[in-house]
Amino acid sequence: MYLKEIQGFRVIAALLVAIYHVWFHRVSGGVDAFFVIAGFFLMHSFAKQERPGMAEVLRYWQRCLARIAPSASVVILATCVLFLTLGTDMQWSGWVRSAIAALLMVENWWLMRNGVNYLSIGHSPSPFQQMWALSVQMQIYLLLPLAVAAALAMLERMGWQRHRARVLAVVTTLAFAYALLKTHQYQPAAYFNTFARVWEFLAGGLLALIVPKLTLPRPHARILGYLSLVVLAGFAALIPVGNAFPGMAALIPVAATAGVIISARNGGDLRLLNNAPMQWLGNLSFTFYLWHWPLYILVWNRTGSPDVGLIGGLAILATAFVLSVLTWWLAERPFRQSPLVTGRPVLAFSVCALAMMPAALGAGLWWSDYTLSRQRAESHRQAVLQGAPAPALVPATLIVRDDIPVSYRDGCYQSxxxxxxxxxxxxxxxxxxxxxxxxxxxxxxxxxxxxxxxxxxxxxxxxxxxxxxxxxxxxxxxxxxxxxxxxxxxxxxxxxxxxxxxxxxxxxxxxxxxxxxxxxxxxxxxxxxxxxxxxxxxxxxxxxxxADFDIAACVSRHGADASDCTLPRNAILxxxxxxxxxxxxxxxxxxxxxxxxDAVSCAPTRDSFLIYRDSNxxxxxxxxxxxxxxxxxxxxxxxxxxxxxxxxxxxxxxxxxxxxxxxxxxxx
Structure with missing residues (x-):
């Protein structure tokens, strides 16, 4: 099934994600829309098969990998090079590990373990953090086709084909209840939890089963489609819902996406979405999503502020667009059309794995450089602890994030x-x-x-x-x-x-x-x-x-004696x-x-010693x-x-x- 409105809707979703990240520093619901769309087409692909089996699962995996591998590899490799050469070294410890997690498509689980840890509060995010959504999709793409194929086959053997939508509705409800539970227990971790996100894919799948039975007059379908667009574009700006995902708040973008799909299926003819330019831009939406985040974080890292301004934000989005076009024409499009990835699945999987090798090489080189530099910095720190002079900053900014009490490592504190x-x-x-x-x-x-x-x-x-x-x-x-x-x-x-x-x-x-x-x-x-x-x-x-800024990052960016990193004493103590x-x-x-x-100011360093590992x-x-x-x-x-x-x-x-x-x- 090809719905022109959905192709254009991808553009809106990707643009909303970028706009809300760059200027509003909050979630938009665009990623949730991607999840629903993915579930919709997954279920449609399998439900139209009489007896979907392993062959259909392999072909589905083949199409997904061919679409994702080239762009993901290019962006991960470029991000490694950018931050190895232009980024400050203070956050290498987390970032290089985040790069490896992104490469292995487990970024969301890495963020659950580290990104929401108390020690990470106030730190600038990983330049690979946007890969969490792709990681969730890849994990769902790996597991859900197997489950769907098995469930459809079982329902056919039981003679329950006509009850497929009812069964899926029950499963979706249970998955949503799990998301509500996890959101209540600890929302920052639930946000990245694959199993707390699966209900959004299932909701898209449920829509694929019931949408053929939903009929609307064309004028009503058009109204529904445009109303859904307005809701998706504006709800996150009007309602502070960021701390409620993926629970109740996620129902809004899920419902808005469903509204656009229902409108498209009923001839809503949404000209804003189905015109030729939007169809072409839809090809770039995935890559644009991948590119905007590391560019934004690079500016944040160099300036020390998440606020990039109107001109800075527009420059980021324009650069992301240009890079998306280049990635599409030079990597993604020729790769997807290659006979090597459209033929036998085993060969296609091997070629996709090879396509990820440049990214693996970039992450590996960064890890090697980080490891050697860390060993030198730690040796210097230990020597100073034993009484040696401190001709250079101790601890070095490279290892300052890890210069923490032992209790954080042995678990001797209530976290x-x-x-x-x-x-x-x-x-x-x-x-x-x-x-x-x-x-x-x-x-x-x-x-x-x-x-x-x-x-x-x-x-x-x-x-x-x-x-x-x-x-x-x-x-x-x-x-x-x-x-x-x-x-x-x-x-x-x-x-x-x-x-x-x-x-x-x-x-x-x-x-x-x-x-x-x-x-x-x-x-x-x-x-x-x-x-x-x-x-x-x-x-x-x-x-x-x-401080209201990251002092250690300021030192890494401007040097130990920079006035930008000094605090006025009378404003604090x-x-x-x-x-x-x-x-x-x-x-x-x-x-x-x-x-x-001293009597006037509070410095970030004293006698070659770095005082702070973050803002406080x-x-x-x-x-x-x-x-x-x-x-x-x-x-x-x-x-x-x-x-x-x-x-x-x-x-x-x-x-x-x-x-x-x-x-x-x-x-x-």
Missing amino acids: GFRNSELVECSYGNQNGATTVVLAGGSHSLQWLPALQRIAAQVPDLRIVNLAKSGCTFTLSLDGISVDSDPQACLDWNRRAIARIREIAPRAVITTGTRVGPEGEILPEGYRAAWDALAGIPVLAIRDNPR RDRPFREENLPAHVVLADLSDAFC HLTATYAARLAPRISAHLNAMRIIHMKFAGLISGATASGADRAATPRPQPVR
């Missing part, structure tokens, strides 16, 4: 968005007589490397880690926001406080203030949590500066964020702000460098007793810390 169960681990001496608890969110957890450095010199120090991503150590969320489910965060804190009282540690170490868009505050919920630990000393470390008389007697506030800022989290290396400062406070609180030896060249305690008295006063 579940709605999970409030405690995850507890110990570091240092597992049987040590001196126990301290590190409690809170990521801004508490970032001090673990410093405590581990102290534990290396205090043989009986045991560090119990209680951390939850996106949360903070508080009993109230009034006046603050968290990146975890609010109720789960509060429940986790109540459990953490109960567990701390059971442990009865020598001290609890946590974050003492909160730096947010409104500046620095000491939330009442923090005080309430400290009050709940009456009798247990609390070392509350003043929060470090936070208050002179007196807390008052001594308002604090419980067992709480000591540690002010380490001079490790980040410390690198593990810099946190470890501040171990003498933390040690001085623990000494003054009589938690430990030691004369600290500097861990890193230049990492000695400040004069104020060296002079700390046995009975410290809260820092003003």
Whole structure:
């Protein structure tokens, strides 16, 4: 079946995806339209066969691979070259892995595992992220034809051919219920989940079975078609639905796509879609979709801002169009018409695999370059940790994203968005007589490397880690926001406080203030949590500066001394964020702000050390460098007793810390 309106509709869907990405930074529903169309033609292809078998499945796979392989290979290869040569190296670690995932058509699963991880919040996206939709399609193309062929054959043997639409309607409903469940549980992961997306393909397949029975007068069909176009083009601009996909919100683009298909089948004659230019542009829609994203991310990567402006956005779309034309004429069109891919399936599959080899070579070369550069950077970092001078930036921007506390790697923190169960681990001496608890969110957890450095010199120090991503150590969320489910965060804190009282540690170490868009505050919920630990000393470390941009990326882009990467101190830190008389007697506030800022500004680097790994989290290396400062406070609180030896060249305690008295006063 060939419907001219659907060919033109592909152009609209691809253009909407690009426009919403480049200027609105949100989803458009265009990808959902692609999924419905794919399911529609898949089911139509198989349903017209009396007894579809493996031969029909192989031919379907052959057509799909011949259409996808050349353009995907060209775009992946070009993206590797672009970002290897023009992109900043800071995100190579994730990007090169994303390239491999795109090559293997598992980009969506890679994004589920890494792209929605808490550590990735605030980072610019992967230049291969658009490949998630193609990965979902390829996985569906692999599995769904087998399932459809088997189901149709079974229904024929049972004599239920006339019930095909009813059976598929039930299956589609169950698949949609699964999507709703996954969206409710954790929408960012559900968005990329193949099984949460399959209902959209099934909806297209169901439409293929029932649309021959749906008849409309031609004027009504035309109205339905144009109304569906308006809905698809505008609903995402008017309604904030991005966090509801692929659940209820996805019904809108699915229904709009169904409306266009029904209109086309009933002679709606949608001139906006079925004219000759749109038919030609339809050939480019897939490749245009693939090209627009890496071009947009390259501009974002070089400028540091997702806002490219009107002219910049138009330049991106125009470049994507030109590259789409070149890819179509030089790669996709001749490849699809080649006898090598239109003949025997085995030969066609082999040729398609060979067509992906340039992309594999590009990803492989990037991986090799990244691996060698990473080894050199890590060797330099380790040497500096052992006391060697730091003539170059430490850690190097190439490895800064991975310069994180060990708990992110061994799983010793609560990462579940709605999970409030405690995850507890110990570091240092597992049987040590001196126990301290590190409690809170990521801004508490970032001090673990410093405590581990102290534990290396205090043989009986045991560090119990209680951390939850996106949360903070508080009993109230009034006046603050968290990146975890609010109720789960509060429940986790109540459990953490109960567990701390059971442990009865020598001290609890946590974050003492909160730096947010409104500046620095000491939330009442923090005080309430400290009050709940009456009798247990609390070392509350003043929060470090936070930026509204990626500081590490700025350094990678502009250099360590760039003024663009420096923050004004008075806009971030208050002179007196807390008052001594308002604090419980067992709480000591540690002010380490001079490790980040001078009297005027807060720099991204200090003494060749890169302070931040993103917009607000410390690198593990810099946190470890501040171990003498933390040690001085623990000494003054009589938690430990030691004369600290500097861990890193230049990492000695400040004069104020060296002079700390046995009975410290809260820092003003």
